[in-house]
Amino acid sequence: MKLSRRRVLGGIGAGAAAGLVGMPASAAEDGLGTDTERVFIHPKAGVLDDLGELLDVIEAIGGTTVLEFDNFEFVVARVPSTGLDELRRDRRVASVEDDHETGIPSDWSPSLPNLFDPPGGSNCATHPDQRASWGVERIGADAVEPDGTGVDVGILDTGIQSAHCSLSVAGGRNFTADGTAGDYEDRHGHGTHVAGVAGADDNDRGVVGVAPNANLYAVKVLGDDGSGRYSELIAGIDWCMSNDVEIISMSLGGKTESATLGRAIDAAHSDGHLLLCAAGNEGNDGSDSCAAETMTYPATHENVVAVTAMDEGDRLASYSSVGSAVDLLAPGTNVTSSTVDNEYAEASGTSVATPFVTGVAALVWETREEDGPGPTDPVRAILGETAETVLGTCAEGDGLVNARAALGDDRATEGSDWSDGPVSGLRSLFERVVDLVVGFVEWLLGLVS
Incomplete structure (x- = not known):
């Protein structure tokens, strides 16, 4: 497995940046001093020289970029609610979409059967x-x-x-x-x-x-x-x-x-x-x-x-x-x-x-x-x-x-190396026979030519 470093923004450490993702709305709003919306912002293809220009667009309307990704060109940002229309009208922006909620049912409640004697599972x-x-x-x-x-x-x-x-x-x-x-x-x-x-x-x-x-x-x-x-x-x-x-x-x-x-x-x-x-x-x-x-x-x-x-x-x-x-x-x-x-x-x-x-x-x-x-x-x-x-x-x-x-x-x-059992021997024998036949045919063709 290859390792890759995620790029995060805002001049802060990776851990703090990860914390920004999913920041409660109230905390983010307090930080910007106004009502904000958390959105995905997609750049318009062929218009921007680089992604940094999109970040400048976000900053210009008073927004804060939360996260960018290794494999996607869009970014996540918090922007003032009053700046959304201006952002959507910008010629460098293809689309803006709300960052909706996901999760598990709030009533998920597993039962804990008493499997331990004595109680407790640390050991x-x-x-x-x-x-x-x-x-x-x-x-x-x-x-x-x-x-x-x-x-x-x-x-x-x-x-x-x-x-x-x-x-x-x-x-x-x-x-x-x-x-x-x-x-x-x-x-x-x-x-x-x-x-x-x-x-x-x-x-x-x-x-x-x-x-x-x-x-x-x-x-x-x-x-x-x-x-x-x-x-x-x-x-x-x-x-x-x-x-x-x-x-x-x-x-x-x-x-x-x-x-x-x-x-x-x-x-x-x-x-x-x-x-x-x-x-x-x-x-x-x-x-x-x-x-x-x-x-x-x-x-x-x-x-x-x-x-x-x-x-x-x-x-x-x-x-x-x-x-x-x-x-x-x-x-x-x-x-x-x-x-x-x-x-x-x-x-x-x-x-x-x-x-x-x-x-x-x-x-x-x-x-x-x-x-x-x-x-x-x-x-x-x-x-x-x-x-x-x-x-x-x-x-x-x-x-x-x-x-x-x-x-x-x-x-x-499919794709297996067939490395075990009698099937392996049969497959190897078959492949050797095929190789011999192909070689013989190529030799005959060489004589004819």
């Missing part, structure tokens, strides 16, 4: 024996050999507890106001729970994830209260692109579509990253309610794998959003995973279902031996075409993600 030796969740077993992830080795997975969430006995965190970055840039610790619980579903260690303690040897990156785009903005989410996507994190998992959503976020998703997709997102917890009228469109954004984006949730009875979860953009179904109800304070919790939601698919995607990515970001369409096709039909309705998209079937698909081994 890893006291953790319960490892047990796979019903979801891991239901999708067959407990019966496959690949474990996600070498695959980078970005968990774009509230952070991850780095000292949890069931988790190994490869690194990360914080893009919220809650801490410095290097402080990607989870003080909420949601991100740690999601990370455990996707990739908790196979270490005989607590829980185990779908891809236990994947490299988990804590990309903190939601604050300690579980809320954030699209600019923070885009900053997380940008970081994953700059650092070659192949799989980007987003267990969050917003109520408003965003052309700017859509542009970032398209860029990441084109760059070879697989993006997955929770469909939302806005509810449904049953699995046959095909006319309903209750999904949140960016799950509805075409270049995102949207995941909805089911319960242990193979029923669509009552809380799960539905819509025409649903791609896959996954376990999402009463799933036990890791959480903060070195504990384990049982929680529900499409945000819990999403990392099941994320984990299977990592297994397929490993098996195909992709080197860094690569073609995502084959992986997405494998996940969809090997899915198990459970509901038989529009609510499940292609069906329940199926680890065994996905890894058994011939396309899952």
Whole structure:
């Protein structure tokens, strides 16, 4: 994984700049001494000599640039509300868009079963024996050999507890106001729970994830209260692109579509990253309610794998959003995973279902031996075409993600070196025969010429 330094503005340190992203409106307004709006500003192509000229435009109307990105030309800024019209009229500005809110449901409340005797989980030796969740077993992830080795997975969430006995965190970055840039610790619980579903260690303690040897990156785009903005989410996507994190998992959503976020998703997709997102917890009228469109954004984006949730009875979860953009179904109800304070919790939601698919995607990515970001369409096709039909309705998209079937698909081994077993010998023999035949034909052609 290559490392890249994010450029931040305002003559302040990286940690403070990361804190500016997601700054509460009141704090920013006090700093500027007037009512402000947090917006994305896109430069007009072919008009500006460089991005610095756009920053001058923002400053001229009394605005403050908050953040620029490694992979996108637009910037995030706070500008006086009275200057918005002037900004939109400027010949150097292509468009201005509000920076909308995203996050997880405010009523997300996992239960904490008493798994410890004596109570407390600070000592890893006291953790319960490892047990796979019903979801891991239901999708067959407990019966496959690949474990996600070498695959980078970005968990774009509230952070991850780095000292949890069931988790190994490869690194990360914080893009919220809650801490410095290097402080990607989870003080909420949601991100740690999601990370455990996707990739908790196979270490005989607590829980185990779908891809236990994947490299988990804590990309903190939601604050300690579980809320954030699209600019923070885009900053997380940008970081994953700059650092070659192949799989980007987003267990969050917003109520408003965003052309700017859509542009970032398209860029990441084109760059070879697989993006997955929770469909939302806005509810449904049953699995046959095909006319309903209750999904949140960016799950509805075409270049995102949207995941909805089911319960242990193979029923669509009552809380799960539905819509025409649903791609896959996954376990999402009463799933036990890791959480903060070195504990384990049982929680529900499409945000819990999403990392099941994320984990299977990592297994397929490993098996195909992709080197860094690569073609995502084959992986997405494998996940969809090997899915198990459970509901038989529009609510499940292609069906329940199926680890065994996905890894058994011939396309899952394309690009493999075939290094083990009798198949390797047959392939090598065949290749040698082909080489001899080709050489002989070329020799004959040489004689004729």
